[in-house]
Amino acid sequence: MQTTDIQLAPVRRSARRRPGPTLAVAALAMVAIVSTTAGGVLGQDAEAPRREVTIPGTDIAFHLVRLPGGAFDQGTADATVGDDDERPLRTVELSPFWIGIHEVTHDEYEVFRFRGLDDHIGEPGIDFDADGVSRPTPPYEDPAHGLGKEGHPATGMTRRAALEYARWLSLKTGRLFRLPTEAEWEYACLAGASGAGTAWTDHQSSGAHQRVGETTPNGWGLFDMQGNVSEWVLDSYDDQAYAVLSDPQPAADPVAGNPPRGRGIVRGGGFDDPLLRCADRLPEQAAWKRRDPQIPKSPWWNTDSPHVGFRLVSPDEDLTLDQISNYWKDLLGAQ
Numbered sequence: 001m002q003t004t005d006i007q008l009a010p011v012r013r014s015a016r017r018r019p020g021p022t023l024a025v026a027a028l029a030m031v032a033i034v035s036t037t038a039g040g041v042l043g044q045d046a047e048a049p050r051r052e053v054t055i056p057g058t059d060i061a062f063h064l065v066r067l068p069g070g071a072f073d074q075g076t077a078d079a080t081v082g083d084d085d086e087r088p089l090r091t092v093e094l095s096p097f098w099i100g101i102h103e104v105t106h107d108e109y110e111v112f113r114f115r116g117l118d119d120h121i122g123e124p125g126i127d128f129d130a131d132g133v134s135r136p137t138p139p140y141e142d143p144a145h146g147l148g149k150e151g152h153p154a155t156g157m158t159r160r161a162a163l164e165y166a167r168w169l170s171l172k173t174g175r176l177f178r179l180p181t182e183a184e185w186e187y188a189c190l191a192g193a194s195g196a197g198t199a200w201t202d203h204q205s206s207g208a209h210q211r212v213g214e215t216t217p218n219g220w221g222l223f224d225m226q227g228n229v230s231e232w233v234l235d236s237y238d239d240q241a242y243a244v245l246s247d248p249q250p251a252a253d254p255v256a257g258n259p260p261r262g263r264g265i266v267r268g269g270g271f272d273d274p275l276l277r278c279a280d281r282l283p284e285q286a287a288w289k290r291r292d293p294q295i296p297k298s299p300w301w302n303t304d305s306p307h308v309g310f311r312l313v314s315p316d317e318d319l320t321l322d323q324i325s326n327y328w329k330d331l332l333g334a335q
Contacts (some may be wrong), residue, residue: 029175048220051098055126056172057121060107064314065221071097071250072187075242077281085239086279092183093250096310099180099188101151102159102212102223103231104165106144109154112136112168126321134298134335136161140292151310153224153306159232159264159284160332161300162310167328168333169219169312176324179234180313181255182241182281185267189226189278191219197201199227205271209306230270236262238271242259243274259331270307308318 049066071093076086093132110116115134122128136157143156157165159179166177180188198215209229235241236257245251264284269276288305289297302308319327 002285010308013160015135015262020046029251034113050101050221055108055111055175056123056126057168058117060111061112062104062108064098064108065101066096066098067094067220068186068318069094070314072162074183074279076277082277082279083281085281088240088242089247090242090247092187092245093252094183095185095253097118097184098314098316099179099184099222100311100313101221102119103229103311104154104162105212106149106152106154109157109165112165112213120171121239123198126174127171128172130265132335134271136164137298139301140294140298140303143306147208147230147306148211153212153229155209155306155309156251156302157308158300158302159300160260162232162330163234163260166312167332170324170328171321174321176319176325177312177314178327179259179310181233181253182233182265182267183251183254184232184313186227186278188220189218189268190223191222191225192316193225199224199275200271201227201269201275203274207272209309224268226268226272226276226278227273229268229307230266230273232268232308233265233267236260237265237281238262266308274308304331 005324042175048068051064051066052061053064054061071091073089075089076082077089079087112133115130115133115135120128120130128304139156144152144153145156147155164181166179169177175259178295198269200210205227212228213223214226215223218225235255236259238244238256241256246253266282267280268278269280269282288302291303292298292301
C-alpha cells in the first residue's frame with residue numbers, strides 16, 4: 001500500500017418518497033452546522049496524522065486522518081430532542097482509528113465494480129487474484145441517478161456491497177478497511193468541541209449530491225459528515241442498542257447486532273434532508289428498493305437510494321494478511 005503520512009432541526013424519519021432522479025444543478029450556498037452533545041467528548045487533535053493511500057495498480061488515491069480515540073458520550077440525553085433510539089446516553093471508549101476524510105467516490109468504487117478496471121496487482125508481497133473477487137452484478141438502473149459521478153460520492157449500494165468493497169480493498173492493500181461502527185461515526189462527526197463545518201442539505205443542494213471535499217471540514221478535517229449523502233455504518237439497527245451498553249463503566253468499541261445481517265443503519269443525512277444532528281440514527285428503509293423488480297431483490301444495489309453512500313475506517317494497529325482474511329471470512333463468509 002503506497003502511503004504518505006502528513007502531520008498536519010427536527011429529524012425526518014420518512015422512507016424518502018423520491019419521485020425519481022433529478023438533474024438539478026447545485027446551489028453555491030451551504031449552511032453552517034453546529035453540532036451539540038449532552039456530554040463530554042475529547043477535543044480534536046489539530047496535528048492529527050494524515051495518510052494518502054493509492055489503490056495498487058491505479059493512480060487513484062484517497063486520504064485518511066487518524067483519530068486518537070478515547071471516551072465520549074454517545075446518544076442524546078435531552079428527552080425533548082431526537083428519538084427514543086438515541087437514549088439512554090452512554091459513555092463509550094474507542095480505540096484510535098483512521099477514517100476517510102470524505103465518502104468513497106465513484107472513482108474509487110468503480111475499480112472494484114468493474115473487473116476491466118482492476119488487475120492482479122496488490123501491494124508487494126501480496127498475491128492478489130482479481131478474478132477471484134465477488135463483484136456487484138449489473139444494477140437495474142444507474143445507481144448515480146444522473147446526479148454526478150466523477151469526484152462525487154458512490155451511491156445506491158447496499159450495506160453488503162459497501163462491505164464487499166472494503167474486503168476487496170483490504171485484501172488488495174494488506175491493511176484492514178471496514179465500515180465505521182456507529183460509535184466511531186458519531187465520535188468522528190462530533191469532532192470535539194469544534195463541531196462540524198458546512199454541509200449540503202435540502203435547502204442548499206438543489207436536489208443533488210455534490211463533489212466531495214468542497215465544503216468546510218469539521219475540526220478533525222473530515223468533509224460531509226453531515227449532509228451530501230448518508231453513510232452506512234457497520235452495526236445492525238437495534239432501537240435498544242444503547243440500553244444494553246455497559247453502565248457505569250464505558251463500553252469498549254461496541255458494535256450492535258450481528259453485521260451484516262439484520263437491518264442496516266445510515267448516519268449523517270443527505271442532500272435531500274434537513275440539517276441533522278450527529279446523534280441521529282436512520283434505519284434502513286424497504287422503500288430504498290421499491291423499484292427493483294427482481295425476486296429476490298438485488299443484494300448489491302438499492303434502486304432508490306441515491307442519497308446513501310459510505311466512508312471507510314482502518315484500525316490503528318497493523319494486522320497480518322491472514323488476520324485480515326479471517327476477519328472477512330468470519331464477517332461475510334468465503335468469496
